[in-house]
Amino acid sequence: MKFLQLVNFVVMTTTNTNGDLSNKGPQHLNFEKIGPFLKVEKDKLTVQYTGPGNQYQDVGSIRSNARLAAEGIIDYFEIRILNQGKRNTIMIGLTAENDFVSTKHPGWDSNGYGYQTDGKIFNNSKHGKAYGPSYEAGDVVGCGLDYSKKELFFTKNGKHLGVAFSNLARLRFYPTVGLHSPNERIVANFVGPFKYDLESACEERTRIIESINETSQPVYTLNTLIRDYLYYEGYTESLSSFEQDLKIESKIPNEPLMKRREICSLIERGRVEEALKSLILHFPETVQLNPVSVPFNADLVTPQNILFRIHCQTFIEIIKNGDLLTAIEWARVNLGSYMNDQTLSSTEEKLFLDTVGLLAYETAVDSPSSYLLQDDKRSELSQDVNKLILKSLKQDAHSGLERIYMQLAVCKDMLGQESVGCGDVIKLNL
The missing domain is CATH 2.60.120.920 (SPRY domain)
Structure with missing residues (x-):
């Protein structure tokens, strides 16, 4: 989700006025x-x-x-x-x-x-x-x-x-x-x-749109939302410039922010093993497993499933580089323990089987698991690692803008389920 699109959505409330009701x-x-x-x-x-x-x-x-x-x-x-x-x-x-x-x-x-x-x-x-x-x-x-x-x-x-x-x-x-x-x-x-x-x-549509556009937003609230989003995404330079322009004194520790952005950037560039080493060094609690066996849950961002996904993604990156022997050895050392892991959810078990299944094909792109080679898998992992780091720092795992967006999405769905209508006044196709 692009930052400017999200800001525009929340501030201006994007509306559908092209006749597609x-x-x-x-x-x-x-x-x-x-x-x-x-x-x-x-x-x-x-x-x-x-x-x-x-x-x-x-x-x-x-x-x-x-x-x-x-x-x-x-x-x-x-x-x-x-x-x-x-x-x-x-x-x-x-x-x-x-x-x-x-x-x-x-x-x-x-x-x-x-x-x-x-x-x-x-x-x-x-x-x-x-x-x-x-x-x-x-x-x-x-x-x-x-x-x-x-x-x-x-x-x-x-x-x-x-x-x-x-x-x-x-x-x-x-x-x-x-x-x-x-x-x-x-x-x-x-x-x-x-x-x-x-x-x-649709006169009522026009009335609603006009009332939205006439609603003033406190500058402080908007600035807080934007600042919060820049911090959440780890955009250090943009955050610094934003604070300087508004003459806001920064109270955010710079080093954790930069390290968090650096780790996410490494994952997005496919350098997942380096990202793991940096996680262990700077945010060790994000990959410290609870000694009590905790079932995996694909809907939760926990040290268990993040470490598991990092191991899977590292193996995938080795496969993408065409180093088959290294991939086999790496899988033996780092993925073998998941073979009979009863704590894996069905979603995690599928990811594991699809990941190691890449070895069965001479060309990984011909495998049914080739979807794992797409860059969006890096982005998904990067976003969840970012959330886990924020949680480890006792901070919110979602930005204020995201929460506003999620609230609007839920309201829109509820309107549709209740057959109340009016859902298209707010368009959520960012």
Whole structure:
């Protein structure tokens, strides 16, 4: 994660304003779970009614392949009426995740909402109530769920028809279409472009963005975050320049900072054995193993798993240099003890087997374990060694900026899980 990107993210709160309201959600119709009287065409977006349409139970309903993404202010889709059929009894709307019935219109049950061709809207009813204009062949009908207001609305040929339902429950909804008379045929559009000007409709998005931009940040807080991040990453020269520019007296011991940066730099350049020697010399507690057997945990940065990974990475670097005999001897001396180590987790055991498995191939890049040869493995190890050194110095293993980022990421995920929406106002793709 680049420093300037992270600072920009926290200070300015990067927003998505390019019209891409969702990068997930429905892509096509669910052709595997459909009503008995429907025929889905090869494009997976066009469907036709083939039944008699004489009885209530003759309805054929189909929903999208995925639920609404619930990441933006508004989720929206459109349906074009290709053929209104014999009686024009099409219903367009939403059904909750566990309430879809392939022989019922959306809106007939309590957790479904529908807008029928006669202009009526339906929720837990087979009779409906007056709402808007009727629609027929050639018309494009849209359905939008506004998470910020908990409202459902419909459009016709790009025109907003007003709020149809309000105070919607926090459910996971699927776009749904019901057909009920011979030859009715529609085509769905889940990804745009749409007849309705969706971007202009997101007034709430604009309000949120403006309120974020108008929020002032105390200079002291920002300077503290930046200074903390520079220290965390070990950017000694940048930290020194930053403190000088702001006329801040440095209270951070310079030598441990420089040694920490030096060790991480050695790992990133593939000189892992040198890094280990420096760790032992300057931060011995980071590689001192507890005499009590402690199970390895891939999610924790401990002396046990760091030392294990350093040994594996050193072996990998020797293999990358093409020194097979040295690699074999080094593995015998330093990796042999892990052969029957019962404290290894499944993740660590896989790393061990993949590491020594590099010996089985004349050319390591042809091995299934060749992913270990990538430079990002050095970076991962370097970052965790950095955290362990900081912990040994009784300091936080995460910078303040990282913690803010992680908090925002969790909040964004929670919004999506609760189907509240608004998640795309903060974009976390650094």
